Amino acid sequence: MEYAVRGKVVIEADKLARSGKSIIYTNIGNPHSVGQSPLTWPRQVLSLVDLPPSAGVDHPDVLKLYPSDAVSRARELQSMMGGSGTGAYSHSQGVLGIRQDVADFCASRDGVPCDPDLIFLTNGASAGISHVLQTCVSGEDDGVMIPIPQYPIYSATLALLGGRQVGYALDEGNGWEANVSSMERSLQEAKDAGVNVRAFVLINPGNPTGQVLSKEAVGEVVKFCAKHGLVLLADEVYQENVYCEGKAFTSCKKAAADMGLLGEVEIASFHSTSKGIFGECGRRGGYMELTGFDKEVFGQIYKLASSGLCSGLPGQVMTSLMVKGPPSDGESFSSFEREKGEIFGSLKRRAQMVADGLNAIPGFTCNAAEGAMYVFPRVTMPPGAAAAAAAEGTNVDTMYALSLLRETGICVVPAAGFGQEEGRSGFRTTFLPPEETMEEAVRMFKTHHEGFVEKYK
Ligand SMILES: Cc1ncc(COP(=O)(O)O)c(C=O)c1O
Known part of the structure; x- marks a missing residue:
């Protein structure tokens, strides 16, 4: 069994990170690991649901720390669990x-x-x-x-x-x-x-x-x-x-x-x-x-x-x-919607910027990211790359991704790990790191590609 999004390139990236190299992880759709902040209201409710009632929903000062719609939702969830809380097994299908x-x-x-x-x-x-x-x-x-x-x-x-x-x-x-x-x-x-x-x-x-x-x-x-x-x-x-x-x-x-x-x-x-x-x-x-x-x-x-x-x-x-978010007339509704809107807006800008940036690199073709969190560009490899990869006992996509990692610190997943038509090459990258980091990453994709083409022409 192989699991490319946690495969050879990522293992190498972790090794480099441990030796002090700075790595931009774009290999997996794991938003919080690359800087996305958790939404406040869900975490407030979750913490209250987890706390014993005397230290949480029933604490006399709870409304000094938590909005009232977080407290009421936490109470509702606790009562759905029949008082047994998050420490007990639930029904096999869930609460x-x-x-x-x-x-x-x-x-x-x-x-x-x-x-x-x-x-x-x-x-x-x-x-x-x-x-x-x-x-x-x-x-x-x-x-x-x-x-x-x-x-x-x-x-x-x-x-x-x-x-x-x-x-x-x-x-x-x-x-x-x-x-x-x-x-x-x-x-x-x-x-x-x-x-x-x-x-x-x-x-x-x-x-x-x-x-x-x-x-x-x-x-x-x-x-x-x-x-x-x-x-x-x-x-x-x-x-x-x-x-x-x-x-x-x-x-x-x-x-x-x-x-x-x-x-x-x-x-x-x-x-x-x-x-x-x-x-x-x-x-x-x-x-x-x-x-x-x-x-x-x-x-x-x-x-x-x-x-x-x-x-x-x-x-x-x-x-x-x-x-089921906070109620529309609740204290947290507008801040919850604002936080969601900021994250969504930034994802949307990054989706466009990364696809446009990759398409501007000679040798790259990249369909728009209409949704999800990834782009999957097709990369035209220089003529010498296949033989060099074979000599290393690997495929061109993996050799390319390892070369990108070692030169730039960007960790992508070789396209071969997802399956693709015969003769196609490329990689998958997320656009989850912050906007400035992704802009820098696009510049590094270009510089690395030019060097790679020169090396294996
Ligand atoms: C298409 C798709 N399905 C399923 C999963 C699994 O996600 P999780 O188990 O975290 O819900 C992922 C994770 O990236 C995914 O991209």
Whole structure:
């Protein structure tokens, strides 16, 4: 199993950092690790929920330190936990009241009813993804369709489970759109090779590719899964990270409902506190909603969740706060909205600046980051690079990323770690470090590339 976002280049970066070199980590979508501040109100509520009541919500001076809407929300969350607090296990699917918050959020986002009994609160999206893949893959003939390029949790988990990865290409020349004819072709080839294709992964907005699919394009994927009886894993962790004017996030569930396909296709959708504006990766919060699943299958997934007892309670609390902010007439509403707006505005500027900056480097082509937190440029390598990489026993992308790291201190992930079409080269970078750092990084990408081209011409 390989996990490129924490792979060879990152291990080398950590080694260099320990020896005193200054490193700009752009390898992983981990906003707080590169300077993003936590939102104040969710942390206030979380701290109050965690504190014993006598030192928190019931302390006589609590309103001198905390806004009243943080105190009232903390009380509400504590009562949802039945007085047992964040130190006790919860129900295997998570605290019911928090699942109700998630269900209300999904229902209002999609205009489609949502049942809290079909929600699982999970340790990040990762845990939910792992449960569903485990359920789908029981042997080496079982396959799952994943986008190429993809986020490595899919290839890694499939490798671990001994299942087959069935790639479908995203169209780089067409803004990384998912194309139904290429999906049909990949599925047929896999079936011809004896693979029992069970499931399909859609990452929207995309990672590493940053595209935001139209409602029609999401609908095409839902139809494809319904037609072929595939479980649809809807990875929607970047649903709040949409920067491109005229583009909007559409959930797979909404697309299914609008086409009258709700209940006709099994959809497992995932969301997380790690991304969006919260960026609370270390909290390990998230949820999974199961729509259209057979009762027996649901029971198996329930058993998998139960075998882990429950997800972490602070992550469950953060998930509640992500889907339900302070009340609009509350003391914290305007500061919460201001903080969110500042983070979002800065992400949007960085998305544009980094894509424009990379496109201005001769030899680079980079699609816009319409959403998510990454750009995935295609880099034209000089003619001598392939032979030099082969002599070092590695691939060109990794050699390039290591050279970039050693010369500039920027830690990116080689594109090969996500999968890409034969002959393509490049890397993935986040645009999460502060704006001035990213501007400097773009200048260093250029200087390094010029030197690399000269060296291997
Ligand atoms: C597309 C995608 N899915 C899932 C995850 C897992 O996130 P987490 O487990 O922190 O929610 C990530 C993390 O970067 C991601 O990019």
